[in-house]
Amino acid sequence: MIQSLILPFFLVFIHLSSFGQSIPEGGYHAPITIPLILSSNFGELRPNHFHMGVDFKTNNRIGYNLYSIDEGFVSRIKVSPYGYGKVVYIDHPNGVTSVYAHCSEFKGKVDSIVRLTQEREQDFAVEIFPRKGEISLKKGEVFALSGNTGSSTAPHLHFEIRDTKTEAALNPLVFGFDVADTRAPEIRGVKVYSLTKDGYRFPNKSTVRTATKGRSGYYVSGNKITIPANFCTESGGIGIAVDVIDRLNGAPNQCGLYGSILIVNGDTLFGQRTDRVPFESTRYVNSHKDFEEYSKNRKKYHKCFKTTHNSLPIYEYGGNGVIKCSPGDVLKIEYVGYDPKGNRSTLNFDIVVSAGEMNPEDGLGLDLSYLQPGYSLQLENENRQIQFGVETVYEPLKLDESTLDTEIGKASVPVQRAYTIKVKSSDEPDGKHYIEVITAKGRKRTMITAYQDGWYHAHSKYFGKYSLKRDLTSPTIATKNFKSSTTYTSSKKMTWKIGDAHTGIADYDLFIDGKWYLIEYESKGSFVTFNRPSGIKGSKEVKLVVVDKVGNKKEWVKVIDFR
Template identity: 30%
Template sequence: MKYSIIIFLSALSLCSSQNPYPRDYFIYPIKDPIILSGTFAELRSNHFHAGIDIKTGGVEGLKVVSSADGYVSRIKISERGYGKALYITHPNGFTSVYAHLQKFCPEIENYVKKKQYQNQKFEIQLFPSVNLLKFKKGEIIGYSGNTGGSSGPHLHFEIRDKNEKPVNPMLFGIEAKDTSKPSIHGLFVYPIENNSNINGYTTRVQIDIKKNASGDYISELINAKGEIGFGIISNDQLDYASNKNGLTSIVTTYEGVEHLKINFDKFSFYESKHINRYIDYEYYRNNNNRIQKLYIEQNNPLSIFKFEKNKGLINIVKKKVSLFEIKISDFAGNTTNLKIPIKFTEFDVKNKNENRKNSKKIYYDQDTHLKAESVDIFIKKNSLYEDLYLNFKFENDILNLHNTFVPLKKPISLCFNLDGYDQTKLDKLFIGKILNNGTVVYCQTSLKKNKLFANTRDFGKFKIVIDKEKPKIEIKNLNKVNAVIDGRYLKFKIFDDKSGIKNYLGTINGKWILMEHDPKTNILMHDLKDGIASKQENNLKLLVTDKVGNISKFETIFYIK
């Protein structure tokens, strides 16, 4: 009996260590079975995806329920990002997050609107007290939407631990059906040292792979020498959806010995931005596709690496055929294997001499100040991932700062001297970044003592732009004949072609009104049910300001039905 108890407790301990997360605590936040458009830790632009995206059939307004008992600990409303988002803290220490909501349930909606009117602003962040907004598991807390940075109607759902680290909701039993093996679409090999080469090349090489009947892959024979690393383009696809989703784990072995293990169960928001060190950033900028590098480069702080031998790299020195293997898995346990035969081969190759004209070596662990005519560039230490020969020049009023293929670890600072500019119009100038298609986008700019300052998270091309144009305002639903507003909402379209919209201020009969702005559509709305407008004549005033201070004013008389 004694030994039976010991065995039982040992088994219980083993199960607990395999998955420390309760699988029967949380329920689906929306009607199930769920279909996902996005999975946890998917590779996104400048970040890993922190939750799961649940499809809502292309519509808004589906009921969203509390996934477990808890209280609303945080409410955040923003034009971008998560849009209208709720954070519910649960007795077990975890917090569930519901983002891109169309609206909240009446109890929360009334609380939020009261605070918005008190603070006279739409974008707001609130931290209600523990006993103010409590909800039981399954109670309606809001309705699905498309607010914030969402590109289509869906519910973004997260579960975070007590340290605010997002954890894969599937570990808690919030799963979607997945019966397919993940796919590998590309294999790449990287020479690491000066004497390394692959098939006679000293740069990244793509290797042909072939899929067999079982869904696994084998590559062509690689002839290589020296230290090399691998990268793959891969994805998973869940049932009932056409979206290409992320993986749960990647394991590599060389000659049967594990070399690297990557697990996407959990990460911190702080490290998420370092995704650009994990992927082949140059390839991504050129091809809009992400290679996951299966080795750890210098100054890569990601915690997704659970095991590494020699940073995941292998050294080809023996004159025999060896075998490197890659195993990728999705959450449902579907796995795909790729076998890569490698033969040591000597090649007579010469490394290319890099053209370093107009370049300066920057050390990643040192502060650097560069000057290009009227522009100063400040690079603080640890803004780069590694030492870099940086190209820069100022020509035809444009700062060409290296290229967009190299990721930055931290923002760097630019300073443009304004000597020679019309001193009466300095406040209408800003620093703009020139995109590949020629479009110029506003960089957050400040004016100090005849100089413009801005920080940038990317290398690229920059110039000074003058914006003397006022924002545009169009009212969308005012009957021009009788001045009656058509419908429940006052609707405007506001836009600015250069620096962009900074803020807006609306009043009815001299009273501040709450207005909701959607940057995706440029629509600005006020809900007439807020009760500010009267049944009689109403005087509406709207001021819209762009990011350099140009102001447009709209004023009219209107009536409501």
């Protein structure tokens, strides 16, 4: 017992010192030189991914200098109206890459290479991989300003550290940055599930309790949770998940859990430590968290068990966390949640298994109507072919073949890897077809189709009702910061609202007297901005062209006198 209780401290100590070896002498330069206050930490649960970096607050404004945390060279620059927006990647000599996302603008050589590339490709969205040594930076050198571009919804710096070789995201909070954190994780609830030996949850066999903070750690009412005997099976058992968040100093923001340990009857059974998340497996967050609690109730249940196919490298102690049980058992549960600074919270309770019959059904989805993780499957009729790869689902999913023409799986069930939908149609292929899937929240997801021998096909990462459609609607363009009747302007900035009803915007270009000029597209505000270079004067034809993903085009043309 004593041994298991001191384990968490021991672990935190060991791993800090092992990461210490990759910190350069004198430490890293801060990426931003205002107090490092986090609005999000590494490993936070997000839709379809873990948060792969930390978000530093920037006082609700843009334009702070961004500093290279160490000497190095710029290895990648990307400009996109989505995701990371304007982002810079810097490779450092000790084998890590630092990433600075949502920048408002670039500086120096980074800025000039982006402008040249945008001119050459006649595109705002560019991705550049400078040669090694092409853009060298000294430790603490400024290369960009903080911003709010891409999918960012408020000004901040999204900062990542990656392993240069594997590109796996590493937890920046173990690299010695001056981030104050004296607050322990907050445990809010605990859930007990009936599980198969593979860690799959039996439907409707779980129970939830609220966790309350007491003098000696968190507790549940009565210090015990009683479960029915039929939660137990011959080869499976039970598992627990804990609704837990963390906060750091200086901000009220809810952050994510770093580490946890589950001890059952004095034996350490399962652990999580979120030091490294590869991009290939980040979507397994859908299996790590209680997906339904997250999507319906925004609760942050971290499972203390894993399914056989969950490839996240964040788990410890080798097992899958399934706790063996029999009717009449009393199991002593100790849960420890901790952060990188060693702040920890504990939750202790007993699981009491009632007397009675075990569940005779010793597995899930054993008949052929189930799509099983680890198995591929094809469903087909005269007009449809649905091909599922081995990594489509996280848990067995019952499929209903009778609705195959209009619906696949369940909209509320997450998908790990895209599956293929093939729809037979006599429609002539004119490049305008797409497949639409309606998600659990009613959102329409559109997939561009390919056509072959009478079949349209597309790949979907969503289950739900689907249909083959044609997009014949052109994008829309409206003036934003000036009247549509404008014939002259002295303004240095012109903005237009652009949109597209179905497949979405693929390209946008501005021509003045036939010459291409850079416009910046902000997808979240659905507008494009033209910052007029000082040389443009006099009466000119201004043409804005917007094209959607199936090639429908809209043009806005007007003669404007630039003053």
